[in-house]
Amino acid sequence: MSFTSKGFPMMLTFDLDCETMWTARDPEAHTRPILMSQGAYGWKRGVWRVLEVLKRYDIKSTFFVPGVVVEAHQEVIDALLKDGHEIAHHSHTHRWIVTLTPEEEREEMERAQQAIIKATGEAPRGWRSPAAEVTDVTMDLIKEYDFRYSSNFFDNDEPYMLKVRGAEIDCVELPFRYINTDSPYFQFAKILPGRTITNPRQVLDIWSWEFDTLFAEERMMVLACHPEFIGQPSGAILLDKFIRHVTAQTGVWIDRCDRIAADMRPGLMATA
Ligand SMILES: [Zn+2]
Structure with missing residues (x-):
C-alpha cells in the first residue's frame, strides 16, 4: 500500500543554485566570470527549458531556491509561481553549513x-x-x-517523521540519494578534478531502474536536479524521457513536496 492517498509518491525537485553553486565553494569565485557564467546558465536558460518540459506533462514541482537567487530574479520566481510550482527554502547564500557559526546559520x-x-x-x-x-x-x-517537510537525509526510501534531539517533530522527511540527483553525472568544471560528464542515456537507465524498483516495493522517489545541468539540451531530453517512463506506469502521483508531504503526514503519525 502506498504512503499517499493518490498513489506512488514521485517528486521531481530542482535546486536553482545559479552562481551560488560556485560562490558557496569559494567566496572569491565572483572574480572568475567564466566560472560564474556556468551558474548563470541556470537562470538565463536552464530553468526555462525545465519549465517547458514540466508544462508538457502538466507536472507541478518544488524548486529549492537560495535567498540571493530569489532576490536577484523575481522574473524567474514569478514564472515558477505562474506555472503552479512551489518555492522552498535552500539557505540564503548556499554557503556550506559546516563552515558557519551558529549566528551565521541563523542569519542564513x-x-x-x-x-x-x-x-x-x-x-x-x-x-x-x-x-x-x-x-x-x-x-x-x-x-x-516550523517547516512542514525536509528533504535532506539519505537513509531511507520511505518518508518518516523527523526527529530533533531525539524527539519527533511535525515535519516529514523526504529522503533521497546522490544516485537520483544530476550533479554527480553532469557537474563538470576545471575546479572539480576527476569529474567527467556522463552519457545521459546511462543516467536514464539508472533513474528508470531506481524508479522501477521503488515502485515495485511501494516506497517513494525524490529526484533532485539542478536547472544548470538538467536544463541543458541533452538534460531536458533526459528529463522528458524519464517522465515518460514514470507516467507509463499507472498509479503514480507526481506533485510538489508540500502537497505530497501533507497527504503522507497522517499515516506517518498513526504508524509512528
Ligand atoms: Zn543547492
Whole structure:
C-alpha cells in the first residue's frame, strides 16, 4: 500500500543554485566570470527549458531556491509561481553549513525566509540543505521555523517523521540519494578534478531502474536536479524521457513536496 492517498509518491525537485553553486565553494569565485557564467546558465536558460518540459506533462514541482537567487530574479520566481510550482527554502547564500557559526546559520535561515515571503507572499513549507550537511543548530532551526517537510537525509526510501534531539517533530522527511540527483553525472568544471560528464542515456537507465524498483516495493522517489545541468539540451531530453517512463506506469502521483508531504503526514503519525 502506498504512503499517499493518490498513489506512488514521485517528486521531481530542482535546486536553482545559479552562481551560488560556485560562490558557496569559494567566496572569491565572483572574480572568475567564466566560472560564474556556468551558474548563470541556470537562470538565463536552464530553468526555462525545465519549465517547458514540466508544462508538457502538466507536472507541478518544488524548486529549492537560495535567498540571493530569489532576490536577484523575481522574473524567474514569478514564472515558477505562474506555472503552479512551489518555492522552498535552500539557505540564503548556499554557503556550506559546516563552515558557519551558529549566528551565521541563523542569519542564513532568516534572510532567505524573508526573501521568499517577499517574493511569493507566503512562508516556505520545506527546507533543503545547501551541499547536504546539517548541524544541531540546523535541526533546531527546522523545528523553530516550523517547516512542514525536509528533504535532506539519505537513509531511507520511505518518508518518516523527523526527529530533533531525539524527539519527533511535525515535519516529514523526504529522503533521497546522490544516485537520483544530476550533479554527480553532469557537474563538470576545471575546479572539480576527476569529474567527467556522463552519457545521459546511462543516467536514464539508472533513474528508470531506481524508479522501477521503488515502485515495485511501494516506497517513494525524490529526484533532485539542478536547472544548470538538467536544463541543458541533452538534460531536458533526459528529463522528458524519464517522465515518460514514470507516467507509463499507472498509479503514480507526481506533485510538489508540500502537497505530497501533507497527504503522507497522517499515516506517518498513526504508524509512528
Ligand atoms: Zn543547492
